[in-house]
Amino acid sequence: MDPLSKPVYVTQPAMPPFEEFSDYLRKIWDNKILTNNGPFHEQFEKELAAYLGVEYLTLFANGTLALVTALQALHITGEVITTPFSFVATTHSLWWNNIKPVFADIEKDFFNLDPDATEAAITPQTTAIMPVHVYGNPCMLDRFQQLADTYGLKLIYDAAHAFGVTVKGNSILNFGDLSILSFHATKSFTTIEGGAIVCHDEKTKHRIDFLKNFGFENETSVIEPGINAKMNELQSAFGIVQLKHVDQYLRKRKSVADLYRQELAEIKGIRFLNDIEGVRHSYTYFPILVDALDYGKTRNNVYDGLKKYNIISRRYFYPLISQFPTYRGLYSARKGSLPVAESVTEQVLCLPLFPDLESNTVLGICDLLRTQDF
Numbered sequence: 001m002d003p004l005s006k007p008v009y010v011t012q013p014a015m016p017p018f019e020e021f022s023d024y025l026r027k028i029w030d031n032k033i034l035t036n037n038g039p040f041h042e043q044f045e046k047e048l049a050a051y052l053g054v055e056y057l058t059l060f061a062n063g064t065l066a067l068v069t070a071l072q073a074l075h076i077t078g079e080v081i082t083t084p085f086s087f088v089a090t091t092h093s094l095w096w097n098n099i100k101p102v103f104a105d106i107e108k109d110f111f112n113l114d115p116d117a118t119e120a121a122i123t124p125q126t127t128a129i130m131p132v133h134v135y136g137n138p139c140m141l142d143r144f145q146q147l148a149d150t151y152g153l154k155l156i157y158d159a160a161h162a163f164g165v166t167v168k169g170n171s172i173l174n175f176g177d178l179s180i181l182s183f184h185a186t187k188s189f190t191t192i193e194g195g196a197i198v199c200h201d202e203k204t205k206h207r208i209d210f211l212k213n214f215g216f217e218n219e220t221s222v223i224e225p226g227i228n229a230k231m232n233e234l235q236s237a238f239g240i241v242q243l244k245h246v247d248q249y250l251r252k253r254k255s256v257a258d259l260y261r262q263e264l265a266e267i268k269g270i271r272f273l274n275d276i277e278g279v280r281h282s283y284t285y286f287p288i289l290v291d292a293l294d295y296g297k298t299r300n301n302v303y304d305g306l307k308k309y310n311i312i313s314r315r316y317f318y319p320l321i322s323q324f325p326t327y328r329g330l331y332s333a334r335k336g337s338l339p340v341a342e343s344v345t346e347q348v349l350c351l352p353l354f355p356d357l358e359s360n361t362v363l364g365i366c367d368l369l370r371t372q373d374f
């Protein structure tokens with residue numbers, strides 16, 4: 001294979017037909033409502049909740065502000081047990097709330113927070129658990145609920161990768177106390193920047209609505225210091241248009257993932273994740289694990305090798321969050337205490353996956369992985 005003339009990135013947003021969006025832009029231009037709970041915001045919030053099969057959903061400007069506000073909404077303090085194997089925003093949301101992150105190890109099958117390691121990390125200061133459905137694969141939902149019930153803890157899921165994921169037909173967002181979503185440009189459903197919190201009762205939704213709007217309950221009353229995390233009308237309109245096409249995008253993503261699996265199946269030293277029976281997946285990422293001994297090359301060799309061909313894969317998630325300067329001094333971050341995460345972070349590589357990715361490019365990437373011609 002010759003190097004590609006244009007770079008192929010780990011992801012690329014699927015763009016809806018321009019004319020569909022320009023109709024909405026015209027309306028925004030005409031009515032001059034740009035933000036603060038405008039008509040498209042209202043419409044999108046309703047349509048999105050219906051699409052996802054949830055009752056109470058609040059839109060946000062991005063996923064990080066949704067995480068920060070979720071913790072505030074439930075008055076979380078003290079210590080929260082979370083995963084080191086995620087995007088750094090997961091733990092940053094604790095930092096912004098003055099909460100101490102406690103890292104627990106991940107499990108070997110899907111790299112989600114391990115419930116046994118979580119239980120072992122509970123102390124009298126623990127108030128909540130914050131697992132992440134990494135790559136959109138469901139955490140061990142029953143086990144986490146059991147832990148939350150037994151120890152009286154709140155359960156907040158970072159579902160940034162889990163758009164549209166269902167378990168036996170039920171939205172994954174219906175588990176735990178709260179779930180947050182991200183609609184960043186790199187996600188399987190996007191509003192450019194954007195996010196949401198899903199909760200399960202009207203009172204909590206009202207509180208979240210206030211908190212994302214400076215804490216305003218009405219024109220003159222502020223319930224507590226909230227933040228400005230509102231989604232604007234352009235983002236909301238983009239979301240309305242994207243929603244009309246998202247099923248098609250998800251189908252295309254699945255076919256790319258299936259092709260990778262078919263082509264990579266026989267390569268010694270390369271492992272990938274399979275779909276789970278009864279789960280509708282989001283196909284946000286296609287991670288592989290490179291076992292240097294069996295494959296004969298390291299993950300970093302593959303990352304650099306693909307780059308020579310203009311294929312820009314990504315090491316999501318390397319380094320671990322617990323290895324960043326802000327967090328590495330924590331007792332739970334000490335070297336050797338998170339053995340599974342420490343091993344996975346050295347082996348993982350996310351290959352390009354997006355709806356418009358051509359089959360020939362996937363076949364070329366798989367050929368390179370097979371022949372190691374880099």
Ligand code: T4K
Pocket residue numbers: 009010011012013062063064065086087089090132158160161181182183184185186193194195312316
């Ligand atoms: N929790 C979890 C588990 C998360 O993964 C994230 C975000 C969050 C919370 C926080 O949600 P947000 O506050 O972001 O809504 C990206 C994203 O910025 C971030 O949203 C995402 N996770 C994280 C895993 O990845 P980068 O720095 O790796 O993205 P970047 O800009 O390098 O983009 C990757 C590739 O995508 C580029 O090489 C080209 C392509 N791309 C990117 C953008 C932005 C496009 O083709 N078009 C674009 O507009 O962080």
